[in-house]
Amino acid sequence: MDWLKTVPDWFYEFPEMNGSLLREGTRAVDQAYKAFSRAWGDTIEAIFRPLLDFLLWFESLLLTTPWWIVLLVATAIVWFSSHSRKITIGTVVALLLIGIFGMWEDTMRTLSIIVVCTLLSIVIGLPIGILMSRSDRVQAIVSPILDVMQTMPSFVYLIPIVMLLGIGLIPGLLVVVIYAMPPIIRLTNLGIRLVDKEVLEAADAFGASTWQRLTGVQLPLALPTIMAGINQTIMMALAMVVVASLIGVRGLGQPVLQAITNQYFAQGVMNGLAIVAIAIIFDRTSQAYGHRLQRHREAAHG
Template sequence: MDWFDNVKWLTDFPQIGRSSLRLMSRTIDQHYRAFSRAYGDDIEAFFRPLLDFLLWFEKLLINTPWWIVLAVIVAIVWIASRSAKITAGTLIALVLIGVFGMWEDTMRTLSIIVVCTALSIILGMPIGILMSRSNKVQAAINPILDVMQTMPSFVYLIPIVMLLGIGLIPGLIVVVIYAMPPIIRLTNLGIRLVDKEVLEAANAFGASSWQKLVHVQMPLALPTIMAGINQTIMMALAMVVVASLIGVRGLGQPVLQAITNQYFTQGLLNGLAIVAIAIVFDRASQSYGKRLQRHREAAHG
């Protein structure tokens, strides 16, 4: 009889597991809804200045005459890269985006990418620096980064939408969460890869920890950090289409409409516009990082 009961328990195990999962899910959902009702308005108010800045920046890019925006972007790319090919490619890409009627959506996408990238750098670099200075901190944060990078992007939407609803701020938070891990990891890696002999020389000259970080470690880690910034930009652009599901306007919404209604040309053109922005950011930032590194090597050499 005991043997029979054990076998019966084993055969009922999947049903028991499903019941336990439903009970746990119901409990967590109830508590999260209660948290959303209690603190959702306060959290939304906390992010309100960020929303105001994002809307202001978006309107600035859209309402400014296109030729001024074009000239400013091309000038920034030239200053960063000092490459005629990259600058000419940027000019051609932006002109084609305007010719095919995607200028406003591109400006909306550009505004959220710039803000999300800046936020990811501001939040991510200090975390990467902390990780590089402590193995315990690195061991604690690495699992969190693993979850952030492996979690399906659509899963990020559920708790954010439950908490803040649909709009720009939830989309911005989702993009930042998805895009931040590369800058954290590569800042940590770049600082840890700095030659120990260089640090010993800095110690011999009596440099403080702050002086070593600012004048030795960060400059030498710059190529790796710039690679992290590039990856952050790429991740943010990849999230644009997903974020359009919760109200983020820009190139992602036409792509989503093209998927829903099977508009091949619309989806292709807007997808190519996203690719063009990604290439411009990538080439300009990489060139700037390499040029800055050469300048520092020449100054110290």
């Protein structure tokens, strides 16, 4: 054991030194971020003000509209999207049960934020997916970022956003969008890259511009795959409902959080089942619409 005498003293102190460096580094980062939050928090909040106004307007629209009108509109959307009697009847039954058990208002609040988050994810994610499909370099840069967004624990998203914007609808909306956006980006990229090269060559032969090739060929052919991405985005947004309720997002997540805190088993299960019902409606409807697009594409090429 004489070789131990040759080990320098700093080797034994290395774990403590490492821990000290980590504490100093995290303290410096925290102080810098707090300073950034104080300097730019109000400006960033003002940027998102129109989005908050739209969300509040849409939520108020769903809450003030008579329930039977909302039910008719939802049924019509599901029918024209899926053309399935089972899915349409299931939607009517689920929404009626939600109303009967007194969860209608919370469900409308959840629907409003899910719709807005999905639209925002599409508006941001679709162009990023298109850029990824057109450049391997962009794909190499964006893919690791998407990996971090999908694997980072959802509660970690709350820390910087709450420090920056406080508690409320906008922080909750941003948390949901960050968590739910990766699927639409990935599947938009994948769908465009899977478009048959012979079809693109034919478009070039007819003198199509880059924009015409994208809008007239690539996006229509990739639409079933993009719809699968939208489906996954909606599912991930719904999965964040309970987490977002921690920072003030009202809806079905708040009763579930109250049930966890106060150990109300029945309340938690009922509101959880309402979230499941909404998720199934979105999932089956978007899947059926994607299958319809796929069949239409196959018939056009057949």
